[in-house]
Amino acid sequence: MPDQIKTGMDADVFEAFMVQFKDYVRNRLVPAEKSIVETDRVPDDILAEMREMGLFAVTTPTEYGGAGMNVSQYIEFVRQLSYAMPCFRSITSINIGMTSAALIKSGTAEQKAEWLPRLAAGEIAAFGLTEPGSGSDSAAMQTMATRSGNGYVLNGTKRYITNAPFAKVALIMARTSKEALPKNAHVSAFIVPMDTPGITVGKSDKKMGQAGSHIADIIMEDVHIPGDALLGGVEGKGFQIAMQSLDNGRLSVAAGAAGYAQRIIDTGLRYATERKAFGEPIANFQLIQAMLADSEAELYAAECMIADACRRADAGEDILRKAAATKMFSSEACGRIADRCVQIHGGAGYLAEYEAERFFRDSRIYRIYEGTTQIMQLVIAKNMLREFASQS
Structure with a gap:
């Protein structure tokens, strides 16, 4: 049953913010992409602007210095932010x-x-779940x-951790039991200053x-943390916390x-x-139009799914x-759309001089992180089968 309705920001305030934000993305962030491609880093002045604009605090409750967006508003914020290259979403969305x-x-x-106030102010966070031998398989987590006195000692390695090279704090999932317990109760979550x-960070x-x-390994060797680093103060809730966070993370990736x-x-x-062939724009050719139309239809379907899932989340549904x-x-x-964009460009689409080549490379990761497509298929099917069995 839904537990609460998430009302979020005032609708008029949110709409006014998004008008300004959309302009910022297109006229400030998109023009900065050439520099980011060359340097492989988000410029410090842009990060400072993003902090000043409160972009790390959009979902934080107002009592902790945030804007209090609900899920639908946050995901619309992410969608507009993601018109620019993916690094801007990566550096904010983990927070x-x-x-x-x-x-x-x-x-x-x-x-x-x-x-919460520190994260809202823009202290960069990392989310430590994946390991060299464990991703979606929590039973393999090492x-x-x-326990050590009133605290804990952490040992292990986390892999492919977004923001690890410059994070100030990480939410680390770790075993508090050597045995794999029912419902993944052997996993707990800890708030760990980096x-x-x-x-050490790889x-x-x-x-x-x-x-x-940026992604890198986080290596923990006899890391002593106090007992109050245990998120929620209760052991065995880490996997549940991770999965709830991943619901948000998966909507963010979508x-x-x-x-x-x-x-x-x-x-x-x-x-x-703009491109002409046989004396006319290639947009006049029906097979080019077919690729554009297929892309538009798929994007529309994705947007409808996103909107529906967000509405359900705000209504308190699982x-x-x-x-x-x-x-x-x-x-x-997105992967299919990027592939069509390369095809529309023809030979030019294979050249780094054109954006289509970068779009193709950038979009490939969306099918992998926050759970691969194959893991998503397993999650969906197992949930369907579990629900069917409960109704039989």
Whole structure:
């Protein structure tokens, strides 16, 4: 049953904010992309602007210095932000949609008071779930949190962790039991400052695309943390917290894919109307029009799924299956749209001189992180079968 209705920001205030924000994305962030591609980093002045604008605080409750957006508003914010290259979503969404969301949902009053204002102010966060031998398989998780006096000692390695090279705090999932317990009760969540002794961060991984977004290993060797670092003060809730955060994360990835897909379609349209062959724009050719039409239809379907899943989340529904389906469809659609954009460009689409080549590389990760398409299929099917069995 729905537990609460998330009202979010005043609708008129949100609409006015989004008008200004859309302009900022197109006239400030998009022009900065060339520099980011060359330097592989988001410029400090843009990060400062994003903090000043409150972009790290959009979902944080107003009492902790945020805007208090509901899920629908937050995901629309992500969709508009994602018209620009993906690094802008990456650097903000771990704070907003995952770490802050976990604190809001499961943190103690003291944890919220300490960390939510800091995350809202733009202290960069990381989300430590994936390991060298464990991603979606929590039973294979090796990172251990061993009790020591009133606290814990962390040992283990987290892999492919977005924002790790410059994060100030990480939400780390670790085993508090050596045995895999029912309902994943062997996993707990910990709030860990990244300057804690014993933490080292590996070299930033070189990636296929997504310039300006950085991932790296987080290595923990005898990292002593106090007992109040345990999120919510209760052991065994880490997997549940991670999955709830991943629902938000999957909607964010879906919105990221949809926002970027709109950019890709706009670029394909522009090239098709400017490029001439046989004495006329290639946009006049029906097979080019078919690729544009298929892309528009798929984007529309993705946007409808996103809107429906967000509405259900704000109504308090369990959206595990809907979030997985939305992420799966939207990310796959974005990949197909990027491929068509390259095809519309022809030989030029294979050249780094044109944006289509970057779009193709950037969009590939959407089908992998926050759960691969294949994991989404398993999540959806298992949920369907479980529901069917309960009704039999």
